[in-house]
Amino acid sequence: MRVCHIVPSLEERHGGPSKSVRSLANAHARLGTATALLATQMPVPKTAFQDEAHLAIFPRDFPEWLCPSRELKQHLHSNAYDCIHHHSLWLRTLHYAHTAARHSGVPLIIAPRGMMSEWAYGHHRWKKKLAEIFIHPNTFQAATGWHATSDEEAGDIRRLGFKQPICVAPNGVETPTTTELAHARSHWQEMCPALGQRPIAIFYSRFHRKKRLRELLELWLKQNTGDWLLLLVGLPEEYSVEEIHGWIADARAQKRVAVFDGAGQPPPYAVGSLFILPSHSENFGLVITEAMAAGLPVLTTDTTPWREMEQKHAGWCVAWEDFGPTLATALRTPVSELNTMGSHGHAWVGEYFTWERSGRLLLDFYQRLRHA
Numbered sequence: 001m002r003v004c005h006i007v008p009s010l011e012e013r014h015g016g017p018s019k020s021v022r023s024l025a026n027a028h029a030r031l032g033t034a035t036a037l038l039a040t041q042m043p044v045p046k047t048a049f050q051d052e053a054h055l056a057i058f059p060r061d062f063p064e065w066l067c068p069s070r071e072l073k074q075h076l077h078s079n080a081y082d083c084i085h086h087h088s089l090w091l092r093t094l095h096y097a098h099t100a101a102r103h104s105g106v107p108l109i110i111a112p113r114g115m116m117s118e119w120a121y122g123h124h125r126w127k128k129k130l131a132e133i134f135i136h137p138n139t140f141q142a143a144t145g146w147h148a149t150s151d152e153e154a155g156d157i158r159r160l161g162f163k164q165p166i167c168v169a170p171n172g173v174e175t176p177t178t179t180e181l182a183h184a185r186s187h188w189q190e191m192c193p194a195l196g197q198r199p200i201a202i203f204y205s206r207f208h209r210k211k212r213l214r215e216l217l218e219l220w221l222k223q224n225t226g227d228w229l230l231l232l233v234g235l236p237e238e239y240s241v242e243e244i245h246g247w248i249a250d251a252r253a254q255k256r257v258a259v260f261d262g263a264g265q266p267p268p269y270a271v272g273s274l275f276i277l278p279s280h281s282e283n284f285g286l287v288i289t290e291a292m293a294a295g296l297p298v299l300t301t302d303t304t305p306w307r308e309m310e311q312k313h314a315g316w317c318v319a320w321e322d323f324g325p326t327l328a329t330a331l332r333t334p335v336s337e338l339n340t341m342g343s344h345g346h347a348w349v350g351e352y353f354t355w356e357r358s359g360r361l362l363l364d365f366y367q368r369l370r371h372a
Contacts, residue, residue, distance in 0.1 A: 172355030
């Protein structure tokens with residue numbers, strides 16, 4: 001079977017899908033499937049990539065933010081695939097996937113990648129309605145099936161009225177090696193020497209209002225955080241590092257909070273004792289599994305698909321209204337107990353959230369759709 005994965009961009013600044021889609025495509029290739037991974041970028045990088053899947057990056061045309069690409073469109077109409085799997089919504093690449101699948105008579109699978117959650121779907125709703133009409137018309141109705149990364153995301157798809165089959169295949173996670181953790185620890189302690197002297201709570205994600213970054217900072221400043229330091233590391237999007245520095249300076253909180261641009265730097269999990277992500281919504285939250293894989297307990301909101309975390313004694317998953325009191329509880333928890341919770345999370349994700357498992361679930365789904 002020849003499988004084609006399409007994602008608008010593999011650039012780090014676009015967050016989780018740029019990493020998770022690539023890992024999924026490579027997992028399919030390792031399972032013996034002829035797999036192509038197609039993306040757009042401007043300018044097209046000249047560096048070589050080490051991927052098991054066949055990776056092709058096409059130049060992006062104007063307007064760049066919509067990810068149009070005549071070369072990608074031509075490629076899809078000149079190459080035959082047995083299944084086309086598009087990741088994310090609202091961009092022109094989804095229209096190319098739709099027309100190519102229709103032309104070849106093959107299944108089209110759409111992975112919303114969090115964009116159908118109630119919060120995300122309603123955010124700038126008028127723009128998204130225009131995209132449904134003009135950017136990729138009739139594509140949702142034409143999908144053969146959907147790929148959700150959690151039961152909650154599958155529920156979001158059903159809530160919007162779509163009846164096609166859904167495969168729930170969570171993201172996998174690659175457990176960092178001891179060497180990788182040691183390198184990251186050394187890197188971040190050199191960047192910020194205080195990290196080696198105090199307990200650290202880490203926020204690591206895009207600097208975007210969806211992540212409740214500003215609200216987290218306000219909660220932190222209201223707490224008696226003792227010796228704890230809040231480390232904010234992320235990819236600037238709606239908020240710049242300079243803007244966040246301004247918030248911290250205005251609150252005279254330079255000794256309680258540190259902020260860094262995470263682009264091109266190793267993940268900071270190795271210096272932490274607690275991971276925090278208070279998002280409005282997440283279809284999966286890849287950084288949550290990465291944090292647990294690195295041995296950190298997690299505090300997140302119940303608008304992420306991680307309620308089972310508490311049953312596994314790996315952290316806290318609570319309503320936003322309870323986030324402040326739970327944060328206070330987490331900061332009072334002895335480090336030895338936090339470490340034990342981190343060990344529980346590490347064991348859980350290492351057993352259940354693997355790319356091989358997700359890859360097999362989707363390959364079986366493709367076959368069922370092809371023969372339906």
